[in-house]
Amino acid sequence: MERAIVLGCSAIGAGLAMIGGLGPGIGEGYAVGKTIEAIARQPEAQGDCTRTMFIGVAMAESTGIYSFVVALLLMFANPFIGKL
Amino acid sequence: MFCAANVAAEASSEIVHGPKVVFEIPLFGGISITETTVIGWVLIAVIFFLCLWLTHDLKKVPEKKRQVIAEMAVEFVNNMVKTSMGEKFMGYAPYIAALIVFSASGSLVGLLGLRSMTADINVTATWALMTFALITYNKFRANGALGYLKSFTKPIFLLAPINILSEVATPASMAFRHFGNIAGGMVITTLLYMALGALSNLLHLEFVLGPFTLDVAAVGIPAVLSVYFDLFSACIQAYIFSTLTMVYVSSAAE
Numbered sequence: 001m002e003r004a005i006v007l008g009c010s011a012i013g014a015g016l017a018m019i020g021g022l023g024p025g026i027g028e029g030y031a032v033g034k035t036i037e038a039i040a041r042q043p044e045a046q047g048d049c050t051r052t053m054f055i056g057v058a059m060a061e062s063t064g065i066y067s068f069v070v071a072l073l074l075m076f077a078n079p080f081i082g083k084l
Numbered sequence: 085m086f087c088a089a090n091v092a093a094e095a096s097s098e099i100v101h102g103p104k105v106v107f108e109i110p111l112f113g114g115i116s117i118t119e120t121t122v123i124g125w126v127l128i129a130v131i132f133f134l135c136l137w138l139t140h141d142l143k144k145v146p147e148k149k150r151q152v153i154a155e156m157a158v159e160f161v162n163n164m165v166k167t168s169m170g171e172k173f174m175g176y177a178p179y180i181a182a183l184i185v186f187s188a189s190g191s192l193v194g195l196l197g198l199r200s201m202t203a204d205i206n207v208t209a210t211w212a213l214m215t216f217a218l219i220t221y222n223k224f225r226a227n228g229a230l231g232y233l234k235s236f237t238k239p240i241f242l243l244a245p246i247n248i249l250s251e252v253a254t255p256a257s258m259a260f261r262h263f264g265n266i267a268g269g270m271v272i273t274t275l276l277y278m279a280l281g282a283l284s285n286l287l288h289l290e291f292v293l294g295p296f297t298l299d300v301a302a303v304g305i306p307a308v309l310s311v312y313f314d315l316f317s318a319c320i321q322a323y324i325f326s327t328l329t330m331v332y333v334s335s336a337a338e
Contacts, residue, residue, distance in 0.1 A: 058321070
């Protein structure tokens with residue numbers, strides 16, 4: 001019974017953790033949109049803009065990755081099961 | 085229902101147990117050598133011989149294609165280091181090149197059906213620790229030991245815990261970013277393969293040829309996702325990891 005509760009709550013927690021995926025999605029979309037605006041204004045700066053955008057996007061992605069790591073931990077390497 | 089449970093169990097076994105233990109060295113109570121280590125050493129050997137082959141008998145004016153390729157690769161890394169670190173850090177170019185090649189090939193090895201080397205937190209954490217050591221070394225050299233300690237109390241001394249935390253967060257975020265991207269791609273591709281296998285099983289489109297099973301539904305569709313998760317993600321993460329290393333190191337030296 002206890003185990004079932006912990007497992008169920010962990011599954012819910014993993015799902016909740018992935019809500020964190022919202023933020024990077026919005027942020028990256030914004031960054032890419034701005035980059036496209038910049039390229040449309042100055043097509044010759046495309047290389048620089050794209051390179052900087054990729055770095056920024058990868059940086060913005062890290063919060064989403066943290067939530068993903070937490071979800072992975074809850075699903076596959078649950079630390080709470082061992083405490084029962 | 086049964087299929088879904090199966091899929092989850094199989095996918096989880098790949099993550100839970102991590103990389104498989106290939107063999108054990110009977111020293112200090114048994115050091116387990118995992119897939120990651122073996123693939124890493126094989127990659128080191130492959131890259132080493134590739135470099136030897138690319139750079140033997142170089143001419144002043146390139147005659148062979150391989151010299152052109154080698155020059156292009158070196159030029160690419162040199163340009164990268166020059167633009168993001170400046171002329172006086174050109175000594176870091178070989179390290180950055182090694183990082184890019186090892187990271188990209190370690191992730192791209194997933195295309196051959198092996199487990200990606202970088203889908204193991206130990207690998208990326210090691211690289212992040214190396215970057216952290218370089219950052220700390222450069223801060224020490226630029227400010228001296230006392231200046232280094234003083235830099236933690238920068239705006240006011242009350243912020244010292246937060247400064248220490250942000251110092252630790254740098255390598256942690258680098259390690260988790262690279263690991264999470266590659267591992268996430270691996271989980272999604274594994275789940276997709278399992279799901280397509282279950283689908284073709286459901287539609288009776290599964291053909292067993294001796295030890296091999298051909299799932300008709302799993303032909304072609306995973307390739308589309310693989311272009312993003314394996315090819316694009318692997319190259320971009322290698323590029324980003326090295327760019328971040330360069331940015332942090334050069335800003336630490338100021």
